[in-house]
Amino acid sequence: MKKYIRKGMQLLLSTGVVIGLSVQAAEVELKVHHFLPAPATAHAKFIQPWADKVMKESNGRIDIKIYPAMQLGGKPPQLFDQVRDGVADIVWTVPGYTRGRFPLTEVFELPFVAGSAEATSQASWEFYEKYMQDEYKDVHPILIHTHAPGQFHMRDKPITSLADLKNTKIRAPTRTINEALSIIGATPVGMPVPAVPQALSKGVVDGAMLPYEVTLPLKAHELVKYHTEIGGDRGIYTAMFLFAMNKKKYDSLPADLKQVLDNNSGLALAKQIGQVWDAADNPGREAAKKRGNQFNTIEGAELAALKSATQPVIDNWIKAMNDQGKDGQKMYDDARDLVTKYSH
Incomplete structure (x- = not known):
């Protein structure tokens, strides 16, 4: 009997070691804040799948909690300041809600500039890299994109x-x-x-x-x-959207976790999310x-x-x-x- 108990204990200990190695405790917790309800395209088809992908690719080292519909307080025009100041780690917002603050961003909001969300979102990211980095120097942009024409x-x-x-x-x-x-x-x-x-x-x-x-x-x-x-x-x-992270929070990450976020940012993400917004019109x-x-x-x-x-x-x-x-x-x-x- 003692022999079987001893073997059972060894098996449990062995299993415990395996579990301990395969399940990582989160090293980083990120709060994402936005202004739309959870059923909206932004939450259900962009932010939630994006968060799930980042958490998976970080092997659980990043944990992301999403707060839709302004659940962390404030009003939609305050979201940019919230992420700049660290009230939220990441926000999804409309730069145009703060009149005149992001003048270069307005170029894609001018009459008859925007095409499909897929095309305009990719164009917006390339334009950001060429012209608008100073406009968003206080945050770390993950994505700049648009919806389909209104x-x-x-x-x-x-x-x-x-x-x-x-x-x-x-x-x-x-x-x-x-x-x-x-x-x-x-x-x-x-x-x-x-x-x-x-x-x-x-x-x-x-x-x-x-x-x-x-x-x-x-x-x-x-x-x-x-x-x-x-x-x-x-x-x-169209309206421009900004998905951005607190700059200090991003800078504080270890290089491999920065890479996880970088792999889920930029031009490829703009193309993917533009397609989502085009399809969501139907x-x-x-x-x-x-x-x-x-x-x-x-x-x-x-x-x-x-x-x-x-x-x-x-x-x-x-x-x-x-x-x-x-x-x-x-x-x-x-x-x-x-x-x-x-x-x-």
Whole structure:
């Protein structure tokens, strides 16, 4: 009997050694903070799978906890400062929520620059490496990307022409589109995405500019009747997203864990996540279609008129860059050319 007990103990000890070698205790804990609910594309199809992959490739040495819907406190425009200051280790945010703070980033938010999310996200990362590193010097960018081009989603009034936009109150996502809507004769109403459903339901706005991807988790398609899409291969707008890490936290990591993060950053990730955002538009559009909502397209002469009307927004951005001692026209041309490069 003692012989069997002794062997059993040896087996347990042996197994314990194996378990001890194969299961690593986390050396680093990372808190990820963002502003959308957990069912949203950003959380479910990007941040959570990304975190799972990083944890797996670190052999459990990195542990990542995600806090959606501003669970760590604050408001969406504060997310950049939260990651800079170490309130969160990583954030996913919209730089454009802080007006005028990231002027170079706005180039892809100018009218008719953005193409698909896949192309524009890759273009954005290459543009960041060439021009924008100083703009984000206070953090460690993991990814800069965009959503698919946004469309108009209207409560009670279809938009079929430039004239239809006059005297409407439209939720605008970025400073540049605020400017474009003002030029057209609409009244832009700036607000983060989570505020849109209430604004639509209470009639604070007549409509919103959003990608279809986010209309589904917000249930915005249930609050509007009309959708107007922009023809052609470039959208009237997109929004830039930043997925960034606290600089000191990144710098404190051992080289091999930095490499794990680096392997899940940059251009390849931009391509992958751009594809995710392009695909995510389809369920949102289908949900609106199933509700019997009406769809319109601005194309032909009306599209040409819209491009002409919004050209001053582009001119103003180029001038602002020139005033800062930069070559605004070259940066604008490079941004458009990069979208073309990654569209093929």
